[in-house]
Amino acid sequence: MVGLLTAAVVSGSDALRLRGAGIADPVAGENADANIQQLANSIFSDYVFAFEITSVLLVVAVVGTVLLARRRTGKGMA
Protein backbone atom coordinates (compact mmCIF):
# COMPACT_ATOMS: atom_id res chain seq x y z
CA MET A 1 0.00 0.00 0.00
CA VAL A 2 2.89 2.35 0.74
CA GLY A 3 4.28 1.60 -2.69
CA LEU A 4 0.95 2.29 -4.34
CA LEU A 5 0.56 5.59 -2.51
CA THR A 6 4.12 6.61 -3.36
CA ALA A 7 3.50 5.83 -7.02
CA ALA A 8 0.26 7.83 -6.91
CA VAL A 9 1.99 10.85 -5.37
CA VAL A 10 4.85 10.78 -7.85
CA SER A 11 2.63 10.36 -10.90
CA GLY A 12 0.21 13.03 -9.66
CA SER A 13 3.03 15.50 -9.14
CA ASP A 14 4.40 14.80 -12.58
CA ALA A 15 0.97 15.22 -14.17
CA LEU A 16 0.46 18.52 -12.36
CA ARG A 17 3.85 19.78 -13.42
CA LEU A 18 3.24 18.80 -17.03
CA ARG A 19 -0.33 19.96 -17.45
CA GLY A 20 -0.76 22.70 -14.90
CA ALA A 21 1.95 24.89 -16.34
CA GLY A 22 0.06 26.04 -19.38
CA ILE A 23 -3.17 26.93 -17.64
CA ALA A 24 -3.68 30.56 -16.84
CA ASP A 25 -4.50 31.70 -13.35
CA PRO A 26 -8.25 32.45 -13.28
CA VAL A 27 -7.80 35.16 -10.67
CA ALA A 28 -5.52 37.08 -13.00
CA GLY A 29 -8.31 38.09 -15.39
CA GLU A 30 -9.93 41.49 -15.37
CA ASN A 31 -13.44 40.44 -14.39
CA ALA A 32 -12.21 37.60 -12.22
CA ASP A 33 -14.37 36.75 -9.25
CA ALA A 34 -13.09 35.88 -5.86
CA ASN A 35 -12.77 32.28 -4.84
CA ILE A 36 -16.04 32.08 -2.94
CA GLN A 37 -17.95 33.67 -5.81
CA GLN A 38 -16.45 31.23 -8.29
CA LEU A 39 -17.43 28.41 -5.96
CA ALA A 40 -20.98 29.71 -5.64
CA ASN A 41 -21.29 30.06 -9.39
CA SER A 42 -20.06 26.52 -9.84
CA ILE A 43 -22.33 24.95 -7.23
CA PHE A 44 -25.49 26.90 -7.95
CA SER A 45 -25.29 26.73 -11.72
CA ASP A 46 -23.32 23.70 -12.87
CA TYR A 47 -23.96 21.38 -9.97
CA VAL A 48 -27.35 22.58 -8.79
CA PHE A 49 -28.96 19.20 -9.42
CA ALA A 50 -26.34 17.43 -7.32
CA PHE A 51 -26.91 20.07 -4.66
CA GLU A 52 -30.62 19.26 -4.53
CA ILE A 53 -29.86 15.55 -4.41
CA THR A 54 -27.64 16.11 -1.37
CA SER A 55 -30.56 17.75 0.41
CA VAL A 56 -32.68 14.66 -0.24
CA LEU A 57 -29.79 12.50 0.99
CA LEU A 58 -29.54 14.46 4.25
CA VAL A 59 -33.28 14.18 4.89
CA VAL A 60 -33.23 10.43 4.28
CA ALA A 61 -30.22 10.01 6.57
CA VAL A 62 -31.79 11.98 9.40
CA VAL A 63 -35.12 10.17 9.16
CA GLY A 64 -33.38 6.80 9.09
CA THR A 65 -31.26 7.64 12.09
CA VAL A 66 -34.24 8.81 14.10
CA LEU A 67 -36.03 5.57 13.27
CA LEU A 68 -32.96 3.57 14.28
CA ALA A 69 -31.98 5.33 17.46
CA ARG A 70 -35.31 6.46 18.88
CA ARG A 71 -36.12 5.06 22.27
CA ARG A 72 -39.21 2.94 21.91
CA THR A 73 -41.47 4.00 24.76
CA GLY A 74 -45.17 4.06 25.34
CA LYS A 75 -47.83 2.41 23.31
CA GLY A 76 -49.05 3.49 19.95
CA MET A 77 -45.50 4.08 18.82
CA ALA A 78 -43.85 1.75 16.41
Added chain:
Amino acid sequence: MMFGLVVVPTPTWYLVLSAVLFSIGAVGVLVRRNPLVMFMCIELMLNAVNLTFVTVGRAMSDIDGQAIVFFVMVVAAAEVVVGLGIIVSIMRRRSGVNVDDLSELKG
Protein backbone atom coordinates in the same frame (compact mmCIF):
# COMPACT_ATOMS: atom_id res chain seq x y z
CA MET B 1 11.43 32.67 8.85
CA MET B 2 14.01 31.92 11.42
CA PHE B 3 16.99 31.57 9.13
CA GLY B 4 15.81 33.92 6.43
CA LEU B 5 14.65 30.90 4.47
CA VAL B 6 11.34 31.16 2.68
CA VAL B 7 9.85 27.77 1.99
CA VAL B 8 7.16 27.75 -0.67
CA PRO B 9 4.96 24.66 -0.43
CA THR B 10 4.40 22.90 -3.69
CA PRO B 11 1.42 20.67 -4.54
CA THR B 12 3.67 17.66 -4.02
CA TRP B 13 3.83 18.43 -0.32
CA TYR B 14 0.07 18.39 -0.05
CA LEU B 15 -0.14 15.16 -2.03
CA VAL B 16 2.38 13.56 0.32
CA LEU B 17 0.47 14.79 3.36
CA SER B 18 -2.73 13.43 1.88
CA ALA B 19 -1.10 10.05 1.27
CA VAL B 20 0.15 9.96 4.85
CA LEU B 21 -3.30 10.82 6.23
CA PHE B 22 -4.93 8.19 4.01
CA SER B 23 -2.41 5.60 5.20
CA ILE B 24 -3.15 6.39 8.84
CA GLY B 25 -6.87 6.05 8.16
CA ALA B 26 -6.57 2.79 6.24
CA VAL B 27 -4.31 1.19 8.86
CA GLY B 28 -6.66 2.37 11.59
CA VAL B 29 -9.68 0.80 9.90
CA LEU B 30 -7.81 -2.46 9.42
CA VAL B 31 -6.27 -2.65 12.90
CA ARG B 32 -8.67 -1.09 15.39
CA ARG B 33 -11.81 -2.96 16.42
CA ASN B 34 -13.73 -0.15 18.08
CA PRO B 35 -16.39 1.12 15.66
CA LEU B 36 -16.04 4.71 16.83
CA VAL B 37 -12.32 4.69 16.09
CA MET B 38 -13.07 3.02 12.77
CA PHE B 39 -15.48 5.84 11.93
CA MET B 40 -12.84 8.41 12.75
CA CYS B 41 -10.37 6.63 10.51
CA ILE B 42 -12.91 6.55 7.68
CA GLU B 43 -13.33 10.31 8.11
CA LEU B 44 -9.56 10.66 8.00
CA MET B 45 -9.45 8.85 4.67
CA LEU B 46 -12.29 10.98 3.27
CA ASN B 47 -10.58 14.19 4.30
CA ALA B 48 -7.29 13.03 2.80
CA VAL B 49 -9.14 12.63 -0.50
CA ASN B 50 -10.63 16.10 0.01
CA LEU B 51 -7.15 17.52 0.43
CA THR B 52 -6.11 15.84 -2.80
CA PHE B 53 -9.12 17.31 -4.61
CA VAL B 54 -8.35 20.83 -3.42
CA THR B 55 -4.67 20.49 -4.22
CA VAL B 56 -5.23 19.24 -7.75
CA GLY B 57 -7.98 21.78 -8.36
CA ARG B 58 -5.72 24.58 -7.21
CA ALA B 59 -2.83 23.39 -9.34
CA MET B 60 -5.05 22.99 -12.39
CA SER B 61 -6.74 26.38 -11.69
CA ASP B 62 -10.13 24.72 -11.62
CA ILE B 63 -12.87 25.49 -9.13
CA ASP B 64 -14.49 22.07 -9.45
CA GLY B 65 -11.91 20.60 -7.11
CA GLN B 66 -13.34 22.72 -4.33
CA ALA B 67 -16.93 22.24 -5.41
CA ILE B 68 -16.73 18.48 -5.11
CA VAL B 69 -15.35 18.75 -1.57
CA PHE B 70 -18.74 20.08 -0.47
CA PHE B 71 -20.48 17.00 -1.81
CA VAL B 72 -17.93 14.67 -0.26
CA MET B 73 -18.48 16.37 3.11
CA VAL B 74 -22.25 16.03 2.81
CA VAL B 75 -22.01 12.33 1.97
CA ALA B 76 -19.57 11.81 4.85
CA ALA B 77 -21.94 13.54 7.25
CA ALA B 78 -24.87 11.37 6.15
CA GLU B 79 -22.74 8.25 6.46
CA VAL B 80 -21.62 9.13 9.98
CA VAL B 81 -25.18 9.92 11.03
CA VAL B 82 -26.47 6.54 9.87
CA GLY B 83 -23.45 4.72 11.32
CA LEU B 84 -23.80 6.34 14.73
CA GLY B 85 -27.48 5.46 14.75
CA ILE B 86 -26.61 1.84 14.08
CA ILE B 87 -23.95 1.89 16.81
CA VAL B 88 -26.40 3.36 19.33
CA SER B 89 -29.01 0.71 18.55
CA ILE B 90 -26.35 -2.02 18.89
CA MET B 91 -25.16 -0.62 22.21
CA ARG B 92 -28.73 -0.84 23.55
CA ARG B 93 -28.89 -4.61 23.24
CA ARG B 94 -25.25 -5.47 23.91
CA SER B 95 -22.79 -4.70 26.62
CA GLY B 96 -19.99 -3.36 24.51
CA VAL B 97 -19.19 -2.76 20.92
CA ASN B 98 -16.55 -4.87 19.26
CA VAL B 99 -16.71 -5.31 15.54
CA ASP B 100 -15.50 -8.91 15.69
CA ASP B 101 -18.46 -9.89 17.88
CA LEU B 102 -21.05 -8.68 15.37
CA SER B 103 -21.29 -11.86 13.36
CA GLU B 104 -25.03 -12.46 13.19
CA LEU B 105 -25.28 -11.23 9.63
CA LYS B 106 -22.56 -13.32 8.12
CA GLY B 107 -23.55 -14.01 4.60
